[in-house]
Amino acid sequence: MVTLVKQEMYKLLHKKSTPAVSVVLLIIMTIFGVLSKTNPKYWGPKDMFVSMYTGENWVVLFMIAACSSIIAMEFQYGTIKELLYRKYYRGEILVSKWITMLVYSIYFFVLTFVYSLILKVILYNSKFKLSDTYANNHSIVETQVLGMVGAFLSVWLILSLVLLLANVFKSTAAAISIGIIGYFALSMVSGLMFVLMQKWDWLKWNPLNMMNLPSQIVDNSYHKMTLLSTPEMVWGSLIYTAIFMAISYVVFKRRSV
Amino acid sequence: MADTILNVEHLNKSFGSKHVLKDVSFSVQSGHIVGLVGPNGAGKSTIMKAVLGLFNYASGTITIDGDPVSPTSHKAMDKVGALIEYPGIYPFLSGMQHLKLFAKESTTQDQIDETVDRMKMTGYINQKAKSYSLGMKQKLGIALALVNRPKFVILDEPMNGLDPQANKDLRTLILDLAKQGTTFLISSHILSELEKLIDDLVVIDKGQIVYTQSMAALENGGKKLLVLKTSDDAKAKDVLSQNGYELNDADNVNITEKADTKMADIIKLLSDNGIDIDDVQHIHSDLETSLLELLKNDKVKES
């Protein structure tokens, strides 16, 4: 298994897009850092820091692309046979890809977290302290870390779906578009969804509602709309992720190549 | 058992309602080069994929070195290198990076370099594979099958896209490796391509094995034919068959020549019956012809 993960990492690191994406992420965060310094009215320095200078949103996009490509490229390049007729088992091949993506997503979260701290120190060292109260009795840094934990869980909910779709359609395009739409659909349909949930209570268990976890974890009053407690949402996210992963596993094991 | 590396018995495989492999049985002797020959769509790639544990099969057994092979039993794959259908290539990696990626820990850089050298790929091995031509990709695919010095190598139509020189180099390399004890199973839809290479031949058509034989036996089995043009072919056929000559199914008078077949006897027999001979031809049917004959005459029925 270690060998397989190493091989996946080797492929990931040798793609030109991999280093490029990290550089782009840092550039974008820097731009928003500078904007919040020059135009604090539109981009509040504390809000920008808590949202990691928009880094989190970009991480989701990049991870959706990476997850769909790590599966679909093997079908696209015809390399899936080479992967499968070795002494390893199919399940191991798939799990090695998941582990690689898990490591990659942790890398991204750590990178954005550390870089937002660096930006904060450079741009606002004396303006505000991390321990200042931000909202809901949480300090700034607490808010940021809690938001990150929530984001990590809901990102993986989306990623597990993307991994499944890439597996089913063997194409990056379908997996990426549905992943992105799924992620951004939330803000568009959540109003309607909340209304419908008032009518049909069981709707609160739908996966899109779980995506509100990052907001609710920071601001408990969200509970009134999501109708779920925070632990329920944590478990809900984990269970949906597990279900999507399990379907992926079955599909991958049964596929004829 | 010790000298059989691959054993396939009563293998059946369907894709949906399509019965693609029908009761396929054959074995490969250790150290031999075995040719798997058959027309397009016969099931060569499908057999190879089953042997590599790539999919489930309805019934049958496959063993490599005594270990059973199936999608859930891949232990034997450690000894196997393969190229199936077309090579799978990552465009963003160079040839060398491919070889490093798939090299086992026990494979040294020297061994990788030697494979590259033998495949004559040194000139472009460090370029990204997206710039490779079809033939270059094919060579990389073969190099990937060979890089870990497997005991058993499976090559599916390896000569595809290779120029004559590369084709010859590959043959030399295969023969060298076979001398050192590597076993090969090589498929092709063209027998002449493998003729100079293989020890044994397995012929497949429409999912059935129609012929297995050593090359030596097949070469001896090539028929000599005597083809006559006469004033009355129909009558000549009757007369000859009544007199114990073996006639082949053809428009003209086509006799299988045996050790005791004498031209003089035939001329006398025909002229005694008032038939004139206009022309005589001796034909030594080559391997390709015998194979075509075999495929044409086989009793395989479409299902």
Ligand SMILES: Nc1ncnc2c1ncn2[C@@H]1O[C@H](COP(=O)(O)OP(=O)(O)O)[C@@H](O)[C@H]1O
């Ligand atoms: N994945 C598949 N699904 C359906 N039919 C298939 C599949 N793979 C192969 N076949 C069919 O099986 C037959 C044998 O194919 P194949 O083994 O590729 O032939 P060959 O390699 O001898 O040219 C063909 O008729 C082909 O259409």
Ligand SMILES: [Mg+2]
């Ligand atoms: Mg084929």
